[in-house]
Amino acid sequence: MTRQLPRRARRSAIAGAAALAVVAGVAGAAPVAGAATTAEPTAPQLNLIAASTSVTLDRWEGEPGVYMDLGTYVTVEGGPLEFRVKRAADYKTPVVAQQIIHKGGTTRVKTLPKGMVTDFSGLQGFLQVTYTDAAGKTVLTTDESFCPNNASGRIRPDAPATSKYPESCPTNPFTLGSVWGVENGWATNTSRQYDGKPVDLAAGEYTAKVSVAKRYRDLFGMPDKPQTVKVTVREIKDDGGGAGLAPSARKGAAASGHSGHAMSGQAASGHSMSGHSMGAGSPAAAPSAAHGGHHDGRGADAPTPPELPHVLKNGGKAVSRSAAPGDGTGRTDGSRIKPGLKAAKARPTGRASVPDVPKPDLRALPAWDIAITDGEDGDIAGKDYLAFSANVWNAGPAPLVVDGFRSPGKDLMDAYQYFYDADGKQVGYSPSGTMEWDARVGHEHWHFTDFASYRLLSADQSEIVRSGKEAFCLANTDAIDYTVENANWAPYNTDLSTACGVQNSISVREVLDVGSGDTYTQYRPGQSFDVTDLANGTYYIQVIANPEHRLHETDLSNNVALRKVVLSGEPGARTVTVPPHHLVTTP
Numbered sequence: 001m002t003r004q005l006p007r008r009a010r011r012s013a014i015a016g017a018a019a020l021a022v023v024a025g026v027a028g029a030a031p032v033a034g035a036a037t038t039a040e041p042t043a044p045q046l047n048l049i050a051a052s053t054s055v056t057l058d059r060w061e062g063e064p065g066v067y068m069d070l071g072t073y074v075t076v077e078g079g080p081l082e083f084r085v086k087r088a089a090d091y092k093t094p095v096v097a098q099q100i101i102h103k104g105g106t107t108r109v110k111t112l113p114k115g116m117v118t119d120f121s122g123l124q125g126f127l128q129v130t131y132t133d134a135a136g137k138t139v140l141t142t143d144e145s146f147c148p149n150n151a152s153g154r155i156r157p158d159a160p161a162t163s164k165y166p167e168s169c170p171t172n173p174f175t176l177g178s179v180w181g182v183e184n185g186w187a188t189n190t191s192r193q194y195d196g197k198p199v200d201l202a203a204g205e206y207t208a209k210v211s212v213a214k215r216y217r218d219l220f221g222m223p224d225k226p227q228t229v230k231v232t233v234r235e236i237k238d239d240g241g242g243a244g245l246a247p248s249a250r251k252g253a254a255a256s257g258h259s260g261h262a263m264s265g266q267a268a269s270g271h272s273m274s275g276h277s278m279g280a281g282s283p284a285a286a287p288s289a290a291h292g293g294h295h296d297g298r299g300a301d302a303p304t305p306p307e308l309p310h311v312l313k314n315g316g317k318a319v320s321r322s323a324a325p326g327d328g329t330g331r332t333d334g335s336r337i338k339p340g341l342k343a344a345k346a347r348p349t350g351r352a353s354v355p356d357v358p359k360p361d362l363r364a365l366p367a368w369d370i371a372i373t374d375g376e377d378g379d380i381a382g383k384d385y386l387a388f389s390a391n392v393w394n395a396g397p398a399p400l401v402v403d404g405f406r407s408p409g410k411d412l413m414d415a416y417q418y419f420y421d422a423d424g425k426q427v428g429y430s431p432s433g434t435m436e437w438d439a440r441v442g443h444e445h446w447h448f449t450d451f452a453s454y455r456l457l458s459a460d461q462s463e464i465v466r467s468g469k470e471a472f473c474l475a476n477t478d479a480i481d482y483t484v485e486n487a488n489w490a491p492y493n494t495d496l497s498t499a500c501g502v503q504n505s506i507s508v509r510e511v512l513d514v515g516s517g518d519t520y521t522q523y524r525p526g527q528s529f530d531v532t533d534l535a536n537g538t539y540y541i542q543v544i545a546n547p548e549h550r551l552h553e554t555d556l557s558n559n560v561a562l563r564k565v566v567l568s569g570e571p572g573a574r575t576v577t578v579p580p581h582h583l584v585t586t587p
Contacts, residue, residue: 041103043110044079044184046220048072048212054230061237065198070129070229072210073187074146075155079103081148082165083112083180084483085120091174091582095119112219120170120178122147126216127190130209131201131231139206140199143213144192148180152188159185166489170479172391172519173586174365177483203235343403343509348416348429354552355419355428358486360400360512361554362545364452364561365391365480368586369521370541370578372569373528384574385528386565392452392545393480393517395558396487400512400551402448402474404435406505411437413508415448417551433550435510437503446501446508447473453547454522456529457540457562464539465529473500476516487515532571539565 051071059066074081082100087093097117101108116123126146133139147169154161165181182188190210211226369389374381394400398420404413413435419428435446451474456465476491491513501508512518522528529541545559553559569575578587 041101041106041108042078043099043101043220044081045077046081046222047075047077048190048210048222048225048227049075049187050210050227050229052229054232056232056234058236059201059203059233061235063198065200066233068129068199069189069191070208070210070231072127072190072227072229074148074182074190075187076182076184078184080165080184081182083117083148085117085178085180086481086483087176087583089176091584094583113215116215116219120175121145122169122180122192123216125213128211128213130211131199132207132209134205140201142199144190146190147192148182148188150189150191152182152186154183154185155187156185159183164489166479166482168479172365172478172480172517173368173584174391174581175478175480177481177515178479179482179487179489201231201233203233206231206233343405343507345507347405347414348418348426352430353428354430355421357419357421357427358396358398359419359552359554360398360514361395361558362392362400362512362551363395363558364543364545365393365517366561366563366581366584367454367541367543368563368584370563370565370576370587372531372574372576382572383530383532384572386456386531386541386567386576387522387528388454388541388563389519389521390452390454390541390543391478391480391517391519392512392543393478394512394514395481395484396514397485397554399488399514400474402432402435402510402551404446404448404501404508404510406507413446419552430552433548435508439503446505446510448510450548450550451546452520453544454527455542455544456531457542459538459540461540461542461562463542464534465531474510474512474518475500476511476513477519478517480515480517482515484515488513489515491516531567531574534567536568537566539567541565 049072051073055069055071057066057068079102082102083097084100085095085097087095094114095117097112099110099112101110116125118124122145124145125143127144129142129144130138131140131142149166149169152163160183163181163183163186165183166179169180170178208229208231209226210229211224212222214224216222217224367388367390369387371387373385373387374383401418401420402415403418404415406413415432415435416429417432418426419430421427433449435448438447455463458464475493481487482489491511493511500510520527540562543561543563546553546556547559549556563581564579566577566579567574568577
């Protein structure tokens with residue numbers, strides 16, 4: 001089953017490359033901030049600029065409004081702009097954001113005032129935008145958040161060629177830690193057009209005045225220089241083929257869309273990209289037009305070559321990667337080379353062993369996206385099903401690496417977990433069960449068995465119903481905590497097409513990277529819970545990581561998570577209420 005993204009995503013900004021080119025022309029001439037002469041590092045200089053003095057935006061027939069990309073950018077000079085955003089694992093305390101200021105080998109940490117960051121979507125109320133019509137009348141004023149990990153690119157040729165920072169701001173309701181950043185000499189788009197809300201502007205001519213809120217100007221030392229952009233909103237009737245667009249615009253729209261990845265014998269399974277630049281000054285990547293059938297995949301970053309952060313944090317103190325060299329029990333120096341993306345050419349040989357090196361730490365998150373449905377194809381008509389999303393993530397400090405090797409003619413692979421030392425050398429392996437070929441429509445790839453289990457528990461937490469879903473293709477769909485040691489900020493296998501193989505695969509490699517999690521939405525037959533005949537009352541959705549302990553971890557005590565639900569209604573018309581999980585109110 002493939003879900004299509006909104007038309008706005010499929011027909012994303014036509015001139016992404018041109019916009020960044022203009023930014024480079026505007027900001028590239030600015031002098032680079034001089035090196036700090038004080039012992040304490042100075043904060044980078046931020047500026048708000050506009051790539052163009054005018055933009056044309058389309059309001060598609062049937063859409064609730066216009067998804068605004070005014071082409072305004074925040075430029076960064078004199079050092080990278082970096083933030084670490086965290087909250088406690090019990091979800092009982094608010095989110096705390098810190099700016100990490102680097103200069104040479106020195107690091108300074110500055111905690112942001114309360115209210116500036118309340119979740120992981122960005123800096124709240126960073127921008128103030130006022131729209132006036134052709135007569136000069138103010139028709140709309142908005143406050144907008146700013147995600148530093150938005151679409152970005154270089155503004156001068158001597159800036160870093162690639163960005164080490166993540167490519168989106170997480171949207172999973174149970175995210176624990178995030179890293180936001182913009183490289184020195186780069187600019188990042190202030191627009192949230194891919195995950196923001198539409199602006200209800202009718203077709204016509206407008207002037208948009210874009211300003212940075214005073215509290216942020218004061219915090220970052222930004223000049224008070226609002227940007228003015230002429231906005232033309234045109235209404236487009238959609239005939240399914242891009243009717244209403246000029247020929248050049250239709251061509252541009254088709255070229256800019258990033259289609260879902262598809263492999264032979266496999267359903268299209270591209271994932272939603274963040275719009276972050278993939279290279280030096282390259283245009284913002286458009287979101288994928290297809291979405292993995294059974295993966296929700298929210299918050300997943302675009303596939304890019306993996307890079308480790310240049311600084312690790314230890315108890316709030318920045319530590320260079322060269323500190324405390326070597327691996328020890330449950331620790332690593334951060335110099336680990338990421339394992340290859342392809343499975344080994346042959347099954348491991350020699351005696352199986354589990355060496356004393358860092359291992360993954362699989363943890364379950366509480367369920368969310370909880371709702372009553374009437375089932376999917378294959379379910380029994382007239383019944384009530386409790387559907388939900390669930391995520392198991394890897395807190396590290398080592399990635400989970402599992403290879404599957406197939407015996408010719410079989411629909412099963414033998415699976416092995418691999419272990420690595422700090423240099424990336426394989427130093428051990430352990431049998432970890434099997435991988436099975438799932439030929440069902442919407443799957444059609446290799447599943448690693450017994451990765452997670454889902455159960456519905458009664459009020460006294462005894463088991464009532466068990467989900468039939470226990471086999472998975474592992475993918476890094478969500479950034480759960482990129483502040484943990486060895487978090488990979490740019491994981492490769494973020495969708496099903498990068499790791500899950502095809503029917504004729506002889507071997508596959510599935511990796512769950514440090515800091516990332518894998519989300520599955522349980523709505524298919526055998527996955528959701530049949531609650532038709534259950535009594536009204538309190539229940540718990542239980543999510544279990546590594547239920548059979550086939551995988552070796554650093555800690556098995558954090559593998560279970562619970563989410564309370566309350567069933568009401570009558571058979572055929574059941575309802576569910578989901579109480580908040582401490583400070584998380586998402587049902």
